[in-house]
Amino acid sequence: MNVIEVKGLKKSYGQVHAVRGVDLSIPAGEIFALLGPNGAGKTTTVEILEGFRGRDAGEISILGFDPKTQGYAARQWRDRIGIVLQSAADAGDLTVIETVKHFSGYYSKPRNIDEVMSAVGLEDKSGALIRNLSGGQRRRLDVALGIIGSPELLFLDEPTTGFDPEARRAFWALIEQLRGTGTTILLTTHYLDEAEALADRVAVINDGLIIEVSTPAGLGGRATSQAIVSWRDGSQIKTEATDNPTAVVARLSSHFGGEIPELAVIRPSLEDIYLKMIGGRDE
Amino acid sequence: MNKLPSALKLGIRRGGLEVRQFARQRESVVFTLLFPVILLAIFGSVFKDTIAPGVTFSQYFVAGMIASGLVNTGFQALAITIPMERDVGGLKRLRGTPMPASSYFIGKAILIAVSMIIQIALLFGFGLLFFGVEMPTELSKWLTFTWLVLLGSTCSTALGIAFSIVPKSGRGASAVVSPIVIILQFFSGVFFVFTQLPTWMQQLAAIFPLKWLTQGMRSVFLPDSFATQEVAKSWETGRTFQILVLWLVIGIFFSVRKFKWDRD
Known part of the structure; x- marks a missing residue:
């Protein structure tokens, strides 16, 4: 069974047809990149899959759940996914370790905290207040919070925007590590080199439609x-x-x-x- | 099915985290907790006279300050800070985890209750030491006081969470929320003797919880003989309870149904 299965997904905002019939099938363990210019429907698609937005039409199964699911079933579903959003600048007055520890308490089988801290390279920063972290360190904390619940599926939204080249390489290495654990990853990015370096397959979305799905090498x-x-x-x-x-x-x-x-x-x-x-x- | 921690357990953990975060914002700690004391100092120094035999204005004002502290610390603070949390993406991130909404709400209720308790302790301390405020001696009054603080604090929390959907952004929140609270304070008899206000003001205030909290606190801090000077010639304790519960239900309903985790 595929981890992500989407058929005929549609979503409009008034007269604007943001997503006009998207199909996606992503098997377990794959790193799948969604590429597209701003306004192509990329963010809308991903936010529907993450359960943050409703849809007008289409069938979606994420780990066997519909993202519209509410109540305790929704908690069960969220227990198995991880989401790294584009930007979060909250909780500046907490330390890194306090935050990671607190979030680990939300899940039924969290990963080992020390392991996660060293995976994202923040072990030296564990006592630092979040507001004193650099942009790159903050981003790595975002990833730590995304993976602390040992998710089967991880959403990564524009993970390296604003990174210097060195930090990006380090981040890519971290994603490679996650590949090793069998985590399925849906990555949205507008960096082509990032998609090429990480993704098993890429989909190009434009004007609310997927125009091609292929390996990075075979695209177009x-x-x-x-x-x-x-x-x-x-x-x-x-x-x-x-x-x-x-x-x-x-x-x-x-x-x-x-x-x-x-x-x-x-x-x-x-x-x-x-x-x-x-x-x-x-x- | 994976076994998830209960909403209550997570709510208590969130409460701890909220209190810790609050305690680290030094400026707002000092301001929030000492503001009622500062107001007491100002009003207590300006109005030295008694408003009824054996009732000083300071005594009357302490009742009003605790009641409006409940509104400031709960409703006002939450209706301003929650939109800020929303702006920086903190709420959306929480939404993406298996933490239930109720845990987030419980966490806020704990934060507000804790800061209310500290605030009241400070107000009592300063009131006793410098402004001749007298504490009630009957157990029944302390019981009334306890449920008023707990119910008032919870009600104020629920209404603050519910109202957090109104401001469009964290930056504009204060401009939307603060005037409402200030007007409500004037109308509800926090700064003035309630019965001296125009009738239309009294009637308008009677719709909202602050008037009832203030009146309830007066029933604790003023002698029972003062009850005859209230609008209804009595403390209306039962009525106060009913109205606070009604507002609590309204607050919870909108919090649960309409809470916004994301900006759009």
Whole structure:
């Protein structure tokens, strides 16, 4: 059974059709990225799945529950999921450890607190007041609170916005660790390198519809699209589009008798493909 | 089915956390807890006369200050701070956990009850030492006092949580909430002798709980002979109880049905 199963999801705000019929199937253990420009319906979709918003039409099963579920059943459901929201700046007067410990008390089988603290790299900050944390440290606390209940499914919303490159790498390593524990992760991001580094599959959403679901490497026919081989021939830069770049390189190599001047083999980047898919409309 | 901690147990834990957070905000601790004492000092120094044989204005004012402390500490504080918590995403995060809403509400009720108890202790201390305030001696009066504080504090908490849905943002909350409370205090006989207010003011005030809390507190701190000077010529203790329970039910109903965890 899939952890997330969505069929025909629709949601409008007045005249604006934010989500116009989204289908998603995400099996257990997968890291799935939802990519899309602002206003594409990404946040609306995820917030419906998280149970924060209602929907107009469609069927949803998250770990076998409908996110509309209320009462004790909703608590049972939330016991098995973790949510890391875009921004939370609350509880500044509590220390990191107090907060993590308190949240662990909400769940039926919380993870070990020390383990979580070291997984997110906050063991040295456990006694610090939250308001004295840096942006990156705060974000790691958000993740700690998201995973403290040992969730089977984790929602990560734009997790590394505002991170410096080093902090992002560290964060990615943390997500890789979670992959190791078998946690299913639904990640929304507008960083393509992030989706490429982490996701098993990506879905591109635009204008309230999913336009493609694929592996990051295969998105938009990227894996099979023609490569561009370029090199210097005398004073000129020459290029050749080909399905068989290796053959072209071999040919050139024998032509030049070894080293090919300024050789480059270029495939369209995920960004090139993505921008083409969403019609150049980003942010 | 996973076995989840009970709503009450989590509510008590949330209460502990709320109190701890409150205690760390030094400025607001001092202001919230000492504000009634400061008002008592001001009014007690200005009005030195007696308002009835053996009843000083300070004595009358202590009753009003405890009653309005219940409204300030509960209703006003919550209707302002909950929208702030909502603005910074704290409530949405809680919504995403298995913690039930009732635990959050219980936590707030504990916070308000604890700060009320401290506030009253300070008011008693200063009142006794500097303003000649006399404490009731009969057990029945202390019983009335106890249920008034507990019911008043819970009612004020519930109404504060319910009213937190009205301000659109934390920044604007104070501008919406504070005038209501101040007007209610004037109308309910906190700062003036209630029976000296215009009749329409008295009647309007009688709809809201503060008037009844103030009157109830007067029944504790003023001699029973003063009851004849009330509007109904009696303390109306039973009526006070009924009206506070009614408001408590209204507060709980809106808190449970309409509480907003998220800005939109």
